Amino acid sequence: MRIGNASGFYGDRFDAMREMLTDGPLDVLTGDYLAELTMLILARDRLKDPSAGYARTFLRQLEECLGPAHERGVRIVTNAGGLNPAGLADAVRYLADRLGIPVRVAHVEGDDLTAAHPGSLAAHAYLGGFGIAACLREGADVVVTGRVTDAALVTGPAAAHFGWGPTEYDRLAGAVVAGHVLECGAQATGGNYAFFHEGDVRRPGFPLAEIHADGSCVITKHDGTGGFVDVGTVTAQLLYETAGARYAGPDVTARLDTVRLTQEGPDRVRVEGVRGEAPPPTLKVGVNRLGGFRNEVTFVLTGLDIEEKAALVRQQMGDALAESPPTEARWDLVRTDRPDAETEEMASALLRLVVRDADQQVVGRPLSGAAVELALAGYPGFHVLAPPGKGAPYGVFEDVYVPHSAVTHVAVLHDGRRIPVDPPKASAAPAALQEVSGPPLPEPPPPGPTIRAPLGLLAGARSGDKGCNANVGVWVRTDDAWRWLVHELTADRFRQLIPESRDLPVTRHVLPNLRALNFVVEGILGAGVASQARFDPQAKALGEWLRSRHSDIPEILL
Incomplete structure (x- = not known):
């Protein structure tokens, strides 16, 4: 068929x-x-x-x-x-x-x-x-x-x-x-x-x-x-x-x-x-609710003194929003700037402010007014990617x-x-759905010279979202590479390579037939994709970030 x-x-x-x-x-x-x-x-x-x-x-x-x-x-x-x-x-x-x-x-x-x-x-x-x-x-x-x-x-x-x-x-x-x-x-x-x-x-x-x-x-x-x-x-x-x-x-x-x-x-x-x-004896139900309202503005910081410019605008915006502060205000400074840059865009960093509140009025006019009013009273070179709007509703998923x-x-x-349509004739008890032990891990490769290099030269990855969690699947294509990967990329090593996950539960699952590891990072996506809690709200590129991180890889594998 x-x-x-x-x-x-x-x-x-x-x-x-x-x-x-x-x-x-x-x-x-x-x-x-x-x-x-x-x-x-x-x-x-x-x-x-x-x-x-x-x-x-x-x-x-x-x-x-x-x-x-x-x-x-x-x-x-x-x-x-x-x-x-x-x-x-x-x-x-x-x-x-x-x-x-x-x-x-x-x-x-x-x-x-x-x-x-x-x-x-x-x-x-x-x-x-x-x-x-x-x-x-x-x-x-x-x-x-x-x-x-x-x-x-x-x-x-x-x-x-x-x-x-x-x-x-x-x-x-x-x-x-x-x-x-x-x-x-x-x-x-x-x-x-x-x-x-x-x-x-x-x-x-x-x-x-x-x-x-x-x-x-x-x-x-x-x-x-x-x-x-x-x-x-x-x-x-x-x-x-x-x-x-x-x-x-x-x-x-x-x-x-x-x-x-x-x-x-x-x-x-x-x-x-x-x-x-x-x-299993139960069915999964996806529940979507209105989480509140969000608004954002991205400030462009160009040239010298990036950290000091970011500190100034954070203080100015904080003072302006103090009268009616939103429930949540998140700042992210993305250092896309380079020294002695040949274009203005390459000389610029982005400072992003996201606010959330149950009241649309709190995230609307106060933020918009505060950001626009800094146009002639802020850091040198002040401008934003776009003026903030009225605030938009966002959803949460569970x-x-x-x-x-x-x-x-x-x-x-x-x-x-x-x-x-009848329900299943039988179901597995919840205890039976726990992780299987699987075969014993292969022996690690013998010691030898290593090269400091991106993990992605050896391993593929794909990542995505499930509610508030993200999964990152990592695999290699040879048995020798598998022997190294399964011992190198532990849950603790994953946390080191992905700092966002250091304070979150990370579970590693081993799939030897596929020469693969699957990591589940709990809570990294906040209340789900609709809440837009992070730069990559569906964790689609989380695996590519992991592949770009450097490890000491056996020279023979490369």
């Missing part, structure tokens, strides 16, 4: 859906439009218009792609329904009628728990793939969901196609791994890849998985499309936004420590050996967990029939 993906987020390449349909054969085309931040964006849309709440881009893509999909017999499965899957399903039916294309549209519901979380803008459980499977088994051509796990877009079609039951954990786990590799689109085909220079990634194609009845698969892409697929690109995506060896989901817990990757040919990576276990019985998972078919 060939399953391709045409979207990794709300805003991904618009033409990808058409390209995936026309560049090669597929059985199912998926589209992943949802992320933690997207749910907040859609919730704000719904506040303005109760009929909104879904990814409108999907409808525009479908206008030119529904015909080709129907002609080729490709079924479409998407979570673009967001907060309003029934509304999007109706919109797709209207579009199909207008285009004169006979398609059966079904949707999945039951994830919306907003009413059970007073004060939230959106609270949605992450459902599994068996609602999607029920829709497909009953003949749906297009299946629209709300908040399901990203991997469910693949496990659902695979379960329907191969007839898998809810306790066929190894097969389901294989599909979860395939879905996790596909879910972020071009990140599996060379996009955002540490060793991007090894292929042409100017316009990477989107990935697809050839899934077999035993749950194994081959990750590939359509012939002639850009980018590349190798063990490294697949490893990078496997590590993305995960934690330990057990990757828990609503249908199955996939054992990432059992994954085996083999380069089968050009742009073909076989994924096999995945073991699965019963899912995970909570509920029993499976707290949701009513339903497949709503094209003819109006409603098929309830």
